[in-house]
Amino acid sequence: xxxxxxxxxxxxxxxxxxxxxxxxxxxxxxxxxxxxxxxxxxxxxxxxxxxxxxxxxxxxxxxxxxxxxxxxxxxxxxxxxxxxxxxxxxxxxxxxxxxxxxxxxxxxxxxxxxxxxxxxxxxxxxxxxxxxxxxxxxxxxxxxxxxxxxxxxxxxxxxxxxxxxxxxxxxxxxxxxxxxxxxxxxxxxxxxxxxxxxxxxxxxxxxxxxxxxxxxxxxxxxxxxxxxxxxxxxxxxxxxxxxxxxxxxxxxxxxxxxxxxxxxxxxxxxxxxxxxxxxxxxxxxxxxxxxxxxxxxxxxxxxxxxxxxxxxxxxxxxxxxxxxxxxxxxxxxxxxxxxxxxxxxxxxxxxxxxxxxxxxxxxxxxxxxxxxxxxxxxxxxxxxxxxxxxxxxxxxxxxxxxxxxxxxxxxxxxxxxxxxxxxxxxxxxxxxxxxxxxxxxxxxxxxxxxxxxxxxxxxxxxxxxxxxxxxxxxxxxxxxxxxxxxxxxxxxxxxxxxxxxxxxxxxxxxxxxxxxxxxxxxxxxxxxxxxxxxxxxxxx
Amino acid sequence: xxxxxxxxxxxxxxxxxxxxxxxxxxxxxxxxxxxxxxxxxxxxxxxxxxxxxxxxxxxxxxxxxxxxxxxxxxxxxxxxxxxxxxxxxxxxxxxxxxxxxxxxxxxxxxxxxxxxxxxxxxxxxxxxxxxxxxxxxxxxxxxxxxxxxxxxxxxxxxxxxxxxxxxxxxxxxxxxxxxxxxxxxxxxxxxxxxxxxxxxxxxxxxxxxxxxxxxxxxxxxxxxxxxxxxxxxxxxxxxxxxxxxxxxxxxxxxxxxxxxxxxxxxxxxxxxxxxxxxxxxxxxxxxxxxxxxxxxxxxxxxxxxxxxxxxxxxxxxxxxxxxxxxxxxxxxxxxx
Numbered sequence: 001x002x003x004x005x006x007x008x009x010x011x012x013x014x015x016x017x018x019x020x021x022x023x024x025x026x027x028x029x030x031x032x033x034x035x036x037x038x039x040x041x042x043x044x045x046x047x048x049x050x051x052x053x054x055x056x057x058x059x060x061x062x063x064x065x066x067x068x069x070x071x072x073x074x075x076x077x078x079x080x081x082x083x084x085x086x087x088x089x090x091x092x093x094x095x096x097x098x099x100x101x102x103x104x105x106x107x108x109x110x111x112x113x114x115x116x117x118x119x120x121x122x123x124x125x126x127x128x129x130x131x132x133x134x135x136x137x138x139x140x141x142x143x144x145x146x147x148x149x150x151x152x153x154x155x156x157x158x159x160x161x162x163x164x165x166x167x168x169x170x171x172x173x174x175x176x177x178x179x180x181x182x183x184x185x186x187x188x189x190x191x192x193x194x195x196x197x198x199x200x201x202x203x204x205x206x207x208x209x210x211x212x213x214x215x216x217x218x219x220x221x222x223x224x225x226x227x228x229x230x231x232x233x234x235x236x237x238x239x240x241x242x243x244x245x246x247x248x249x250x251x252x253x254x255x256x257x258x259x260x261x262x263x264x265x266x267x268x269x270x271x272x273x274x275x276x277x278x279x280x281x282x283x284x285x286x287x288x289x290x291x292x293x294x295x296x297x298x299x300x301x302x303x304x305x306x307x308x309x310x311x312x313x314x315x316x317x318x319x320x321x322x323x324x325x326x327x328x329x330x331x332x333x334x335x336x337x338x339x340x341x342x343x344x345x346x347x348x349x350x351x352x353x354x355x356x357x358x359x360x361x362x363x364x365x366x367x368x369x370x371x372x373x374x375x376x377x378x379x380x381x382x383x384x385x386x387x388x389x390x391x392x393x394x395x396x397x398x399x400x401x402x403x404x405x406x407x408x409x410x411x412x413x414x415x416x417x418x419x420x421x422x423x424x425x426x427x428x429x430x431x432x433x434x435x436x437x438x439x440x441x442x443x444x445x446x447x448x449x450x451x452x453x454x455x456x457x458x459x460x461x462x463x464x465x466x467x468x469x470x471x472x473x474x475x476x477x478x479x480x481x482x483x484x485x486x487x488x489x490x491x492x493x494x495x496x497x498x499x500x501x502x503x504x505x506x507x508x509x510x511x512x513x514x515x516x517x518x519x520x521x522x523x524x525x526x527x528x529x530x531x532x533x534x535x536x537x538x539x540x
Numbered sequence: 541x542x543x544x545x546x547x548x549x550x551x552x553x554x555x556x557x558x559x560x561x562x563x564x565x566x567x568x569x570x571x572x573x574x575x576x577x578x579x580x581x582x583x584x585x586x587x588x589x590x591x592x593x594x595x596x597x598x599x600x601x602x603x604x605x606x607x608x609x610x611x612x613x614x615x616x617x618x619x620x621x622x623x624x625x626x627x628x629x630x631x632x633x634x635x636x637x638x639x640x641x642x643x644x645x646x647x648x649x650x651x652x653x654x655x656x657x658x659x660x661x662x663x664x665x666x667x668x669x670x671x672x673x674x675x676x677x678x679x680x681x682x683x684x685x686x687x688x689x690x691x692x693x694x695x696x697x698x699x700x701x702x703x704x705x706x707x708x709x710x711x712x713x714x715x716x717x718x719x720x721x722x723x724x725x726x727x728x729x730x731x732x733x734x735x736x737x738x739x740x741x742x743x744x745x746x747x748x749x750x751x752x753x754x755x756x757x758x759x760x761x762x763x764x765x766x767x768x769x770x771x772x773x774x775x776x777x778x779x780x781x782x783x784x785x786x787x788x789x790x791x792x793x794x795x796x797x798x799x800x801x802x803x804x805x806x807x808x809x810x811x812x813x814x815x816x817x818x819x820x821x822x823x824x825x826x827x828x829x830x831x832x833x834x835x836x837x838x839x840x841x842x843x844x845x846x847x848x849x850x851x852x853x854x855x856x857x858x859x860x861x862x863x864x865x866x867x868x869x870x871x872x873x874x875x876x
Contacts (some may be wrong), residue, residue, distance in 0.1 A: 038710075046623060046833070053624055055580040121841045128590045132585050182594065195625055195722070212634055213825035240829060242820050244689065245705055248697050288763065409572025409838040415581075431744065432582060442582045451581035 006311050025081075038539040039232035039512065041531075042241040042249070044260025049166030051192040051207045052124040055131060055432070057259060058239065060528035062215060065235070067167035067200035070098050070117065070148075072158065073526045076338055077434035079160060082225070083112065083201075084148075084167055093155030098148045105226045107171040107198065117141075117148040119171035123372035124191050131432060134162035158477065161435035164526065172201035192480060203227065203534035204235060214238050217533075227534045228513075231413045235533055241497040250276055254540075257514065259508045259531065262379065263532040264322040269362045270507045271323035278325050278519030281504040283429035284336035284439075284525045287328065289374070289390060290455040293373075294418035296368055302363035305495035307424075308349060309356035310393045311497050316510040319385050320500060327382075328500035333491040334440065336501045338525055340476070341483025346491075349498070353396055360397055372423035375414065378405040383426045386499065390424070425455045426503060434526055436483050441467055444490060456495035462490060513537040548862055552855035557853040558600075560612070563844050564605050572838045578621040594696055595621070608844070614625035622837050627845045630830060635849070636720025637707060638819070638826035642811045644746035645753070649807060652679070653754040653851025654800070661796075662788055663768055672758060679755035685817040688748035692821065695744060703741050707822035712737055749815055753807040764796030771795075771841040798865055805861035809854040 018098040047058030051067050054060065070084040081087075082097040104112040120140040124132050131212035137156035142149045152159065157185055174190035175195075181188025191197070198206040204217040204223070219227070238255075247266045249255040251273045262270070271278045287305075297303045313330065320327040329337065334348040360366065374390065384405065391401040401424070406414070408415035411427070414420045432438040442448045445467045446459035466486040473479050491498075506517050516530025576583070577592040590658050594626050595618065596607060611617060617627035655674070660669040679687070697816040707722055708714060716733050717723035723742065726735035766776060777791045815828035831846035835837070 038603060048624055050624065054583070128587045129579070136584060136586075191624070195623075210633065210825070211625065212830060213823075214587065238823065240820070240825075240833070241823055245821060245823055248692060248704055252697075252704070407836065409570065409577055411834075412573065412577055412581075413571035438582070448582075451576070453581045 001398055003075065034231040037230065038234040038236060039256045039407050039533060039536070039538060040254065041235065041237045041244050041438055042255045042258045042260060043239050044241060046211050046239045047215055047237060048193060049196060049198060049206065049210055049215065051130075051169065051200070052132075052194075058237070059130075059238065060139040061531045062257065063165075063167050063318055064528055065202055065204045065533055066198045066415070067169070067170065067202045068112070070163045071166045073161075073434045073524050073529055075522055075524055077161075077525050079164070079434065081420070083117070084163075086483055087160075089160075089474065094152045095239065096152070096271060097144075098150075098161060100146050100148060101224070102146070104186070104201050104406040106173070106201045107220055108170065108173055110170060110172060112170070112201050114143040114146055114169060115525070116168055116171045118143045119174070119195065119496060121148075121150070121166060121171065122166045123174075123186075124166060126183060126186070126190055127191070131162070131165040134158075134165055134438070135431065155298060155474065157471055158433065158437040159437040161433040161438070162398060164433055167200065167381065169194070170201070173199040174237055178229060185262075201273060203231075203532075207234075208467045212239065221532065225534070228537045230537045230539060232512075232533050232536060232538050239487045246270075247505070253504055253509065255514050256509045261380065262505055262507065267325070267505050267507070268323045268446040271325075275510050276507055277510055277518075279506045279508060279514065280322055280325060280520075280523075281517060281530050282520060282523045282525065283427050283502075283504065283508050283527050283529065284339055284431060285502040286331055286334070287386075287428045287498065287499045287502055288426070289386070290425045290427055290496050291494065292421045292423050292455065292457055293493070293495060294457040295421070295423055297363065297365035297368070298372075298423055300358045300363040300365055301492075303370075306356040306363070307394065307399075308398050308399060308494050308497050309352050311390055311499075312347065312393050313499075314351065314391055316499055318385065319382070319389070322505060325501060325505055327505055330504050331498045333487045333499045334443070334496070335436055335487045336431070336439075336525075339431065339434075339436050339439075340480045341487055343484045343487065344489075345415060351393070356397060369398065369400075369405070371402065374401050374403050374424040374426070375406050375411065375422040376403070376426040377415075378407050386426060390497070411452055415455050416450050418457045421455045422456065425452070427452050427455060429453050429528065430502075431525070432527075437467070437470055440483070441468075444495075458493055458495040460493070480482055484509075487491060511539045513539070531532075544732070544866060545859075545863065548859045552859060555855055556848070556851050560604070560609065560844075560848055563564055563847045564608060565601065566782055567840050567844050568601060569776045569840075570838065574838045576842050577838055584762075593623075598825060612845075612848065617848075618841035619660055620834070620837045620839050627841045630842065631827060631845060631849060632720075632829045634825060635822060635826040638650075638812060638828050639824060640721040640742065641725065641749060641815055641819070641824060642808060645750035645811050645815075646804075648746055649753045649757050649874070650804060652750075653757030656754075656758035656760055657794065657800070658765065658788065660758065660762035661765030661769065661792070663760075664769075669762070672762070676755035676758050676854050681819075682695040682760075684752055684814060685821060686832070687751050688745065688818050688821045691744050691748055702744055703737075706732065707738060707824065709737050709740050709741075719846040732810055745818050745824055746823075750810055751816045753804075753811065754806065756806060757800055759791075761796060761800050764799055765792050768792040770795045794868060794873050801861055801865055802867075805858050809850070809857050817840045823874050 043058050045058050047062050048054040049062055050383055051063040068083050071079040072082040074080050083101055085101040087096060087098045088098055100114045106112055118141045120136050125135050138150055138154045140151045150177060168454045175191055177193035178187040179192045185187045196209045203220055203223040205220045207216040207218050209215045215237040217232045243262050246255055246258055250270055259423045267278055270276050291298045291304050294301055329347050332348060335341045374387050376387045391403055394401050428437060428441055442453040444463050446464050450460060468483050470479060508514060514536045516524055571748045575588045579587055579591060579863055591655055593751050615628045620630055623630055656672045659674040663669050674728045712734050715722060715729045715731050718725045718728050722738035724736055774787060774791050777787050812828060815826055819826040819829040834842035834846060
């Protein structure tokens, strides 16, 4: 070994230096503190910037902050005039005339006019994407001076609420940026342009947008409706962030606000971190076990009633408690709280195993052995706990439940026919607008069958008739009574085990004041309604 | 040599065509209507049908496939149902981030793994060998997402010496895009601060990604080198008094490196797929995460395109490795 030049020291030194070079690298200081008030949002999904395409949460957040609307939602589902200074509805309920507010400027400095409103409505309806289904009753949209006139094919009372989803885009800017496409003279209707830029007049404007990783927005100081005091000046929406990263980034103040499902252990850990609070986003959604009413023995209402009565709601509420916060509140039927048609006098369903056994004994399947398939969505771990709870509860009735989880595409496929739908499916439903019709129509009208919303397959002529009537009536009090009655009709059929009204837990830094997450009276009951950055204050 | 390369090229093309057929049809038979998934449950039947027409889903599978192939050769894979961007644009935006990660992880695997293997073999059954064995076992036994969290916790969260997530600090702008690899582009532009910052960001994800492969390379190099040391030609070299350095790096390592290289090729391509979890944890905007999200959401065009892209990468890397091996071992070249 005397002439051995590849010494241990030599080899170890080489290995160590390679390790250091690649394994540790240069030690960098943290990013310099930003000069502007910067809000960093952690979002679990990716976000589309075109306001007429997405129907999801990140897309809605971008939509509400980059664009303006004829009307905006308020707490308790009320609507406030926004771009529309005022409006008139014809006596037959088929013509809506909106007077456009003067002096609203788009982000490029041009003035927002009725022509832009007409263009935006036609763009959404023609492209048939996103929330276009809310405007299926529209026959034509025309400009009359500073007014935009919507003519409907038939009276459609949810129309006004649907307008909270009609983002107004800058026609000139979009038309100047057309690419080849299938919409005739409108080519691609600006689809390529709006996928990475904005043409809005909302409180924020896009600086950069990458739908896979991050959108950076900056404040638009000329926003006509103004801001809360000390609003965030720069927004960095980070997409596809995992809860585990949030757990590490939030205590280091690298994330200010969350918008993704946080597992209980992470909520607990964050709640114990200094300077971080947990709030609630109360968007009206309902978690169900949908019962397939076309599959024996669930085609018998007594069996469905027995299942609903056997479920242990109290234990469920216990599962929903995390770090002193509730991930949901009890529900009294198919309509969430604070939505027209909700009846606070309806008693909460409670577990009553004797009543459940009695209902089962009254069914045409009395005395038979039953075995059900229950499917839950693989992406939501909490649902497995609900499934196990129901499984244990039904075992007391002698019913065997086989639990399986499925990825979302498979659940969508299962929902296409009664035969493919399982006996029990754990799903959530919610409102698209502030109007109750945007929830119930998709779930219970027979024309909407075949989606996960209606995996109960309960379709009855009287329910269809009530839903259709609800679209015709314009008087709010009359509508409220109609939906109250409809909720009772539906509840009496036991199409679901109505488990609870969902509440998303949100983590935020204490220097961020976001009223919608802390004060139920300030909560805007629509998906992303509480993520209006212009309503937030940053005391940094 | 030309015959050898041509043979590899033909087999590569067969693999790519086979993968394209398999993936194209597999994507269409797995459950879930992609148009309904993209538009949501409340979309009207007319909306869903319009999207099916727009995406060409109503055409017979064979026609759809031929249209897909026609587009793919021009790097046009249609639009993503989820991002609504052309898939080629999404891939072009995300692939450089993954490639940069894979290059750094591949370098770590080769240099650190190789050096550990050589040291282990040379100091067989002594402390460098034993230490390397323990490290390798740890690296293989724990999946890379555990390593990712572990490294993140220690070096970023507790010690705060490395950044937690992303490719670059918020205060810095990305360098002018030339290759899409931030470290390389920053060097080209002479932006040293950006280069160091990008390097600091890539260290943890690259190391976490490389560890299982690194351990495998280390163990394989060691085993084969130990085997080489027992062969008569090493004894012959020693008898002739060649220096130990030359014996280790030329006589023992050269035959031992061929299986390592073959595995390295496979490992580097596997990194593309395995990068998903690491990209997710470190919020790394790469193609692996994009591909897995496409599969979960049944984003047909995107999932087929990503798999095709990885296949082409696989074929190219393996051709490169085969060529390299044929230079090291003339028997392989001559046999071909």
